[in-house]
Amino acid sequence: MTKSIVITGASKGIGRAAAHALAQQGWAVIGVARTAPGSFPGEFISADLADKDETSALAGKLAARGNVLGIVNNVGLAKHETIDTMELGVFTAVMDLNVRPALQLTQALLTGMRSARFGRIINVTSLVTRGFAFRASYAAAKAALESLTRTMALELAGHGITANAVAPGPTETELFRANNPPGSEGEARYLRSVPVRRFAQPEEIASAIAFLASEQAGFITGQTLFVDGGASLGSL
Numbered sequence: 394m395t396k397s398i399v400i401t402g403a404s405k406g407i408g409r410a411a412a413h414a415l416a417q418q419g420w421a422v423i424g425v426a427r428t429a430p431g432s433f434p435g436e437f438i439s440a441d442l443a444d445k446d447e448t449s450a451l452a453g454k455l456a457a458r459g460n461v462l463g464i465v466n467n468v469g470l471a472k473h474e475t476i477d478t479m480e481l482g483v484f485t486a487v488m489d490l491n492v493r494p495a496l497q498l499t500q501a502l503l504t505g506m507r508s509a510r511f512g513r514i515i516n517v518t519s520l521v522t523r524g525f526a527f528r529a530s531y532a533a534a535k536a537a538l539e540s541l542t543r544t545m546a547l548e549l550a551g552h553g554i555t556a557n558a559v560a561p562g563p564t565e566t567e568l569f570r571a572n573n574p575p576g577s578e579g580e581a582r583y584l585r586s587v588p589v590r591r592f593a594q595p596e597e598i599a600s601a602i603a604f605l606a607s608e609q610a611g612f613i614t615g616q617t618l619f620v621d622g623g624a625s626l627g628s629l
């Protein structure tokens with residue numbers, strides 16, 4: 394049986410790089426996002442994961458295949474905001490997209506993973522869970538996803554299923570560059586926070602995801618792997 398792995402937010406950035414890395418590792422890749430990319434190293438399904446019912450329908454279809462033994466919960470949403478002015482609607486939307494599809498899709502795949510006695514769950518969180526100004530909703534959402542990762546790890550450990558988080562630091566994706574153009578104050582602020590003094594490339598995050606998805610990583614579960622150029626260690 395060919396093992397399939399689903400990647401959310403797979404059309405760009407980290408998700409797309411993960412799709413390439415996992416395909417190279419021999420997984421049959423199923424990518425999900427709203428808009429299909431020009432080319433993709435596997436099957437691509439268009440879905441809006443901000444829609445609970447659409448996510449549920451997708452989850453049912455993936456579960457019915459029986460061979461989806463991996464999932465990379467990568468879709469995310471971040472907003473710039475301050476504690477004083479953050480809006481409840483934004484807070485709810487950010488909490489929702491970062492956490493709810495991960496739960497819905499992963500839940501749907503557990504029966505198949507249990508019967509295969511093998512499963513890989515990788516949740517993409519963020520360095521911001523360590524504390525980061527102007528990202529209150531986003532940091533809270535990613536912290537929730539990290540906590541969920543540990544619970545998943547404990548409950549599924551006896552079934553050959555691992556659950557881990559990959560927490561990227563600032564990574565040069567289209568979205569990141571749109572918000573932090575070269576020479577901007579945003580870019581300078583991020584660079585100051587990274588000891589290696591550069592941003593990650595999406596492929597560097599993808600290689601950590603691919604490692605945690607590998608058979609060789611079977612004794613690692615419930616962990617958060619920071620891929621952040623040392624930024625989670627503190628300041629220089």
Ligand SMILES: NC(=O)c1ccc[n+]([C@@H]2O[C@H](COP(=O)([O-])OP(=O)(O)OC[C@H]3O[C@@H](n4cnc5c(N)ncnc54)[C@H](OP(=O)(O)O)[C@@H]3O)[C@@H](O)[C@H]2O)c1
Pocket residue numbers: 401402403404405406407408425426427428429440441442443444467468469470471490517518519520560561562563564565566567568569
């Ligand atoms: N880049 C960074 O510096 C950084 C740092 C730490 C953590 N992260 C995390 O890493 C993950 C990937 O980030 P990225 O920078 O690679 O993001 P990105 O370049 O903005 O890509 C986001 C992906 O999610 C899809 N997407 C967005 N909203 C969606 C929705 N409602 N339904 C389905 N798909 C949706 C996008 O495609 P469509 O627009 O076509 O739907 C795209 O494929 C996120 O969870 C992010 O929080 C990123």
